[in-house]
Amino acid sequence: MKTTVFRISGMHCDGCAQIVHSVLERQDGVQTCAVSFKDSTARVLFDPARIDESRLLAIIQKTGYGASPQHD
Template sequence: MIIEKVFRIEGMTCAACVRAVERGIRKIDGIDEVSVNLATEKMIVKYDEDKLSQGKIIDTIVKLGYKAVLKDELKEVIIPIQGMT
């Protein structure tokens, strides 16, 4: 079954980084579609979960020299700031 996951990719600095990540992920058997956005540091991947695990995707990103975190694992922190006018 094809599923979609969103990852945060850290360490990309230019369009060449984006191309390297997309190219590296597309080489994995089971990948249906991949899209990387440099400005938001997000990668959206559609893949066959019967052929591929998200761990393999993260391992590939690490081997390419970047850090990947599944969006579900990210935490949001809200810090209220007072006294600004």
């Protein structure tokens, strides 16, 4: 399992965060995710053998939000 944090842009409320959460949560290979409107982040625990970071980014962007990996 691998955890990645993405910066999410374009979220305007908790409802937006819930949309991103719902979409990520349904993906094959995603174990858990936590999306924060306040922090503009999505923390995703996933199985890299089943889904990769680039696919997760594309899924978030397809919902209409910007996304990029967060580097600490």
